[in-house]
Amino acid sequence: xxxxxxxxxxxxYMAQGKQPEVLFWVGCAGSFDDRAKKITKAFVxxxxxxxxxxxxxxxxxxxxxxxxxxxxxxFLFQMQAVTNIEVLNAYEVKKIxxxxxxxxxxxxxxxxxxxxxxxxxxxxxxxxxLLAEGRLTIEGGMYKGKRITFHDPCYLGRANNVYEAPRxxxxxxxxxxxxxxxCRRNGLCCGAGGAQMxxxxxxxxKDVNVERTEQALQxxxxxxxxxCPFCNTMMTDGIKAKEKEASVQVMDIAELIANAxxx
Amino acid sequence: xxxxxxxxxAIVLILGIAxxxxxxxKLIRNIKLGRDVDVSDNKSxxxxxxxxxxxxxxxxxxxxxxxxxxxxVYLGFIIINIEVLEIIVDGLLGTHRIFSFMGxxxxxxIGSFEILAVLVFVAVVVFWIRRNIIKxxxxxxxxxxxxPKNDGNFILYFEMVLMALFLIMNATDVQFQxxxxxxxxxxxxxxxxxxxxxxxxxxxxxSAWWLHIVGILIFLNYLYFSKHLHILLAFPNTFYGxxxxxxxxxxxxxxxxxxxxxxDTNVDPFAAPADNGEVPAKFGASDVQDLTWVNLLNAYTxxxxxxxxxxxxxxxxxxxxxxxxxxxxxxxxxxxxxxNIDANNGEFxxxxxxxxxxxxxxxxxxxxxxxxxxxxxxxVSIDPLAIILEMRRYLVMEQSAAPMExxxxxxxxxxxxxxxxxxxxxxxxxxxxx
Ligand code: SF4
Ligand code: SF4
Numbered sequence: 001x002x003x004x005x006x007x008x009x010x011x012x013y014m015a016q017g018k019q020p021e022v023l024f025w026v027g028c029a030g031s032f033d034d035r036a037k038k039i040t041k042a043f044v045x046x047x048x049x050x051x052x053x054x055x056x057x058x059x060x061x062x063x064x065x066x067x068x069x070x071x072x073x074x075f076l077f078q079m080q081a082v083t084n085i086e087v088l089n090a091y092e093v094k095k096i097x098x099x100x101x102x103x104x105x106x107x108x109x110x111x112x113x114x115x116x117x118x119x120x121x122x123x124x125x126x127x128x129x130l131l132a133e134g135r136l137t138i139e140g141g142m143y144k145g146k147r148i149t150f151h152d153p154c155y156l157g158r159a160n161n162v163y164e165a166p167r168x169x170x171x172x173x174x175x176x177x178x179x180x181x182x183c184r185r186n187g188l189c190c191g192a193g194g195a196q197m198x199x200x201x202x203x204x205x206k207d208v209n210v211e212r213t214e215q216a217l218q219x220x221x222x223x224x225x226x227x228c229p230f231c232n233t234m235m236t237d238g239i240k241a242k243e244k245e246a247s248v249q250v251m252d253i254a255e256l257i258a259n260a261x262x263x
Numbered sequence: 264x265x266x267x268x269x270x271x272x273a274i275v276l277i278l279g280i281a282x283x284x285x286x287x288x289k290l291i292r293n294i295k296l297g298r299d300v301d302v303s304d305n306k307s308x309x310x311x312x313x314x315x316x317x318x319x320x321x322x323x324x325x326x327x328x329x330x331x332x333x334x335x336v337y338l339g340f341i342i343i344n345i346e347v348l349e350i351i352v353d354g355l356l357g358t359h360r361i362f363s364f365m366g367x368x369x370x371x372x373i374g375s376f377e378i379l380a381v382l383v384f385v386a387v388v389v390f391w392i393r394r395n396i397i398k399x400x401x402x403x404x405x406x407x408x409x410x411p412k413n414d415g416n417f418i419l420y421f422e423m424v425l426m427a428l429f430l431i432m433n434a435t436d437v438q439f440q441x442x443x444x445x446x447x448x449x450x451x452x453x454x455x456x457x458x459x460x461x462x463x464x465x466x467x468x469x470s471a472w473w474l475h476i477v478g479i480l481i482f483l484n485y486l487y488f489s490k491h492l493h494i495l496l497a498f499p500n501t502f503y504g505x506x507x508x509x510x511x512x513x514x515x516x517x518x519x520x521x522x523x524x525x526x527d528t529n530v531d532p533f534a535a536p537a538d539n540g541e542v543p544a545k546f547g548a549s550d551v552q553d554l555t556w557v558n559l560l561n562a563y564t565x566x567x568x569x570x571x572x573x574x575x576x577x578x579x580x581x582x583x584x585x586x587x588x589x590x591x592x593x594x595x596x597x598x599x600x601x602x603n604i605d606a607n608n609g610e611f612x613x614x615x616x617x618x619x620x621x622x623x624x625x626x627x628x629x630x631x632x633x634x635x636x637x638x639x640x641x642x643v644s645i646d647p648l649a650i651i652l653e654m655r656r657y658l659v660m661e662q663s664a665a666p667m668e669x670x671x672x673x674x675x676x677x678x679x680x681x682x683x684x685x686x687x688x689x690x691x692x693x694x695x696x697x
Contacts, residue, residue, distance in 0.1 A: 007694045026690070028681040037693040058691040062680030070633045071669050072547065072655030074515045076676060078522040081514075109511035114519065154634040159510025185639050189576040194633030198672040198682055202630040205581030212576075 213238025279480030370444025401569030504644030547656030
């Protein structure tokens with residue numbers, strides 16, 4: 001595995017008087033969370049491999065405001081949104097891809113009425129088009145025949161009706177895609193959404209991520225595939241709580257594809 | 264004297280309908296206590312949703328057993344009520360089975376009503392068993408005690424009795440039985456009455472006839488007090504249901520205005536606010552009047568089926584939050600406010616209570632993951648999450664009463680542009696890390 005990645009910024013493109021094909025919105029988790037940073041890197045490697053002209057905002061990126069909005073702080077959300085929109089519009093951004101369903105949902109659905117209109121894609125959708133256009137090829141490689149289940153992120157699935165792109169990618173790996181009893185629109189939340197990620201859960205008899213992990217373990221997967229850095233953390237913690245680290249891995253779809261390519 | 268039954272019938276009918284329309288007016292007034300919201304867009308999509316979800320019951324059948332049984336009861340009930348039309352005409356004119364001149368068509372019609380009546384009866388019995396013998400979990404949650412629990416059963420008994428009356432009425436109608444057309448089911452029931460004299464049969468038939476129509480009027484008036492209001496409100500509710508992606512939460516316009524002003528360098532921040540007579544907006548909701556009228560319509564439409572609660576991750580893991588309870592509490596509080604208005608000559612007098620804390624606790628509100636499972640599960644397009652979010656907005660923006668960890672998270676966003684205490688200048692460091 002090489003760790004050399006090309007990550008140009010919007011500012012650099014601007015300096016050369018050029019526009020990238022797409023802006024990669026990294027998100028807070030993707031920028032700062034140790035586990036999520038690996039997902040970011042895996043996705044960037046795929047972009048590099050496919051020769052996609054992309055750019056990031058780097059230090060000019062700021063939280064989309066999603067957790068603030070879902071916690072009820074509309075002020076803070078709109079402050080964040082308006083600030084981000086100003087930056088994006090100044091760079092004349094047209095197309096955005098992100099590996100975080102929360103950023104995806106917020107920018108796609110909640111920014112337009114505040115003046116931010118962009119074509120927004122989840123990284124699984126973007127990877128799918130790269131494949132369709134022949135810019136990226138996947139071989140099953142190390143995941144051939146493995147039992148993989150996909151945990152639907154609420155903000156990708158129910159929130160935006162994206163169910164198939166991540167599944168198609170898993171199938172491209174020639175893996176055995178197995179479904180949990182509750183999947184697609186009936187998928188159970190990992191427990192992180194609505195700002196729960198940042199607080200202790202209310203009193204109850206179980207943690208949501210443990211419940212969801214148990215549902216996944218019922219179908220004995222070797223890998224739980226995720227499409228959201230927060231789901232990834234929650235499911236990873238769930239696997240630890242069930243002491244299954246030795247037999248079950250939690251991986252983002254971008255990581256699966258990058259690993260299969262030996263990137 | 265000969266007209267006495269007709270007159271009594273007319274009086275009963277008028278009273279029944281008058282009381283019903285009084286309650287409908289109250290219902291509309293209460294719903295209008297909510298804030299206005301513009302839902303005049305996309306009429307064709309809305310009509311389609313109404314046709315599919317309310318009329319076509321498309322979301323009911325996602326749980327096939329309950330769904331199909333419900334379709335039977337629903338269709339049966341509507342279709343059999345065509346018979347009520349004949350009853351009303353007969354009752355007012357003093358005629359007997361006025362539509363029977365249609366001959367074999369009439370027979371086919373009544374015959375199919377009879378079959379439906381049996382199907383409805385059976386379906387209702389199965390519903391009763393699911394509720395009371397099998398004790399399906401979702402009917403036995405904390406909020407399903409006392410009235411809500413009885414209400415569910417009352418209506419089942421009601422439907423059983425109405426269907427039985429319809430069949431008995433046909434079975435003991437000598438003239439109808441003699442027609443030998445359309446008595447598919449009732450001819451068998453008629454054998455139970457074979458030893459009875461014509462006079463007795465007539466009395467039974469008349470009693471069943473009267474009880475049937477009176478029963479239907481009582482049913483109509485029971486609706487307002489029951490979860491069965493959904494029979495009517497499912498239609499407007501699915502029409503006004505959310506059309507945007509489920510993940511899209513509305514952007515508060517009042518906030519946008521203030522944010523734009525704060526960010527606009529041309530505006531003098533110390534200038535006195537323009538006095539245009541606008542009442543400063545209250546952010547979020549602490550009581551029913553702060554919710555939109557669509558939220559309130561949702562509350563009246565809730566069937567208390569509990570599909571939302573059974574899909575809720577918080578509820579499944581033992582937290583207090585139950586989206587069904589959110590809807591039931593909203594309706595109960597709205598009813599309380601409505602009664603207050605009735606008692607005080609049309610004006611609401613502060614009663615020291617509100618939806619927040621007196622009905623819905625903070626613990627419930629903060630347990631929500633905003634996952635939309637409840638919204639997806641609801642067969643009549645109710646959005647419990649919208650109410651939860653409005654109440655969180657009140658807690659955070661009017662009361663600064665978020666849990667401490669969330670306040671930390673928000674302070675981080677404010678200061679560093681991330682929910683964690685990292686420096687924004689370090690955002691691209693991952694690039695060079697191993
Ligand atoms: S959105 Fe909230 S209330 Fe609705 S199912 Fe999810 S956690 Fe429960
Ligand atoms: S909100 Fe919808 S799903 Fe929940 S109890 Fe009411 S009708 Fe059923």
